[in-house]
Amino acid sequence: MSLADRLAAARESAGHELVEPTPLTERMSQLGKQDRIEEIKGTVHAELLQQLGPQLYDADMDHDELAERVHAVLAEVLGAQEKPLSHRDRARATQEITDDILGYGPIEPFLRDPTVSEVMVNGAHQIWLERDGRLETTAARFVDEAHLRRTIDKIVSRVGRRVDESSPMVDARLPDGSRVNAVIPPLAVDGSALTIRKFAADPLTAEDLVANGTLSPGAHDFLAACVRARLNVIVSGSTGAGKTTTLNVLSSFIPADERIVTIEDAAELQLKQDHVVRLESRPANIEGRGEVDTRDLVRNALRMRPDRIVVGEVRDASALDMLQAMNTGHDGSICTVHSNGPRDTLARIETMVLMAGMDLPMRAIREQMASAIDLIVHQTRFKDGSRRVTHVTEVERMEGDVITLQDVFVLDRPGGDLVPSGLRPKVVEKLEYAGVVVDPALFVPGRRA
Template identity: 70%
Template sequence: MSTLAERLAAMRQAQQPGTVPSPRHDVAEPTPNEAPVAGKRRATPAPAEPEARGRGGRAGGADEDRLNEVRGAVHAELLNTLGPRLYEADLDQDELDQELRTILADVLGAQERPLSASDRLRVTQEIRDDIIGYGPIEPFLNDVDVSEVMVNGPDSIFVERKGRLTAVQARFADEAHLRRTIDKIVSRVGRRVDESSPMVDARLPDGSRVNAVVPPLAVDGSILTIRKFAADPYTSEDLIRFGSFTRTARDFLDACVRGRLNVVVSGSTGAGKTTTLNVLSSFIPGDERIVTIEDAAELQLHQDHVVRLESRPSNIEGRGAVSIRDLVKNSLRMRPDRIIVGEVRDASALDMLQAMNTGHDGSICTVHSNGPRDTLSRVETMVLMAGMDLPIRAIREQVASAVDLIVHQSRFRDGSRRITHITEVERMEGEVITLQDIFVFDHSQGYDSDGRVLGRLVATGLRPKLLDKLRESNVHVDPMIFATVG
């Protein structure tokens, strides 16, 4: 309880004209070289900025401390009232809002000085973001222009907006606040993260990909990376508008998927492989049974007959793990028409090749690589990880027989994601698998004045041999789409 002298001083300060505390004392001013970020949440200045804190005087600091005290009291009371229900995925937002307003009114009623309307709104919004959302990163998850959110400890948050990385002023209160947010995300999908298991892959309810690393592996505080997925998945028309591929290339890929060719989508991290995989999956006819296999369920398919499988890490006793390889093996017993693997990264490559070679045509998967040729090398390496003592030639024959098409995607310096190669896997010639580029990205047009790439995907003029396979599936492609434009 404050002393009488302190209360009188506070009353005199409040009664002086022109000294009404501003609700924006807590917003750090942007530097001259930094544009304000749209949709940015108000953030408390870092302690290392005494000048910024000093501009508000003692009244500004006292108001901020008082807001923190009210926020803490409301948050604690809400936790006591709702308890474990706060971690339920189907928490009723209307009920939470009503509970929050009731508790806030009770806590403010016990205060000697009421909060202003703007401060009351701010406290309510911040607590609601913490309880029903994800704290200070909630506004960025709701921002349609933000594609990725990167938290490098409680005091450092970056976002990717339109392909560019930008530091934002929002921050978590402390490491414990950040860990609570991570625990909320991973617990809703049955995962855990702690000192014994300090890395975890998870997902948000909308399918956005989540990765978290906590101490002792993360030296400067817990690291949280969220790759957002659009609530309404991108379509092939969207990718044409973005310049990811051309309408001609889209029509060819559509024919390849309908013709049940086995396709590998390759590229580096963040190149847009999963988005392209989603678009390719949309070409699958609606009367086929599709089995999807992923580490964290991200694919958003709209066909009626889709079976989704998700791998599982081991429990706290080190048991119960179910790998991608286990799921690929099991999927063969589920009568699939198509098998879609979100990412092949280990010995599951051998089982995927076996599936493609045993009648499950039309399968699609993604692989990390630097190019079409590197994709084949990566697949060979992952097959060897299975521990089978297979000669290299036998592995390459399996790859050449199983894979029909490689779609390679890259992320350019301007932040755009483009398909750079559509390559046919032909056959074995000696000890080498021969490849033939059908479409390649034309870099000759260079960049515009703003650094945006001007090239596009063009045909090489070579007629692919896989047209015969497509004809056998009653899918016809006009050979003129492969003609080069003079």
């Protein structure tokens, strides 16, 4: 017996009294409604493709004009339905179709939500979010794998990247600078994986980092002085620790009358100075040609008369070129490195220099690092989701075959305060030589920095 027959029999046995819908009937109704909305979305999409064609995916197409055309076709198709949708369902269908055509489908609302910092798609039917450093799942879904792949293709094609079976991994960015990583089958076993690390439209300032506890006021004043005095700074930390945000803040201390060249895999830095040249690496094309990596860009930047070189992330043999730049008059360079601590940062850079294949003696590499790097700012993301600078460490000199380090500020405990170590850093002499004055009280032990 069908569901309708069972419901009719139930009404008859109850003397034709009204029978409240059961949870099963409600779910069936919702599923039917969802199927109808998906059918309408498919009809609208087909109509849009017929009327607008490639304009839907044209990166040069004016967004407002495209939105106007999409809404016109959408109103026409919805108005032609034999069974008109309710006002609520019509509004929902309009929003979902608009997000799908003009945005990025079911993840579009999360990209607009300022409380969401990261969106993670694990296959078509599982979407996770990060809010306040904590993960949560959502009820949003892609229709199927093809729907997810269309969204990925839309994102990567707009920045000149591609993803297919021959190149199944890609790094890209959204127009607002948010970082995108996508992995598709066969590498992603359970369906395409899409990760979007959002970059705030209004980036955090140095004052914001002090207010939320990432930096202390004293460490803020010291780092601002070091950047103005053209010291070379490495920002280190694990994935998701907030290195790029801190790099952005440190770059804001660079004087406005200097020429800055930024080098990134996916352009996301948002510097406010007027004289900024932004360079972005490029992967190889489908023939395996045309790749321009970070190392190529660092070497080229040296010929562009930079006052400062800012590298989004050093992860390969470009570390050697960065050290060379820092040691040949390009002071004031800032970059990030993945590592677990200040000492580990030096080990990572050492390893990356060896990747250049120059067969340099270990002592020569360490002497280059000790001479080039002035400060390491190490940042950590804690289990409660907070991100804090845990060490501001000075790179001093070589003693035997070891580079000596000295903590200037250190986090006294997890969730605690960034306090001065009580040691006066040697770089104060460099600050004085550059005409930058810092308050000696910043380094007084027991004083909150």
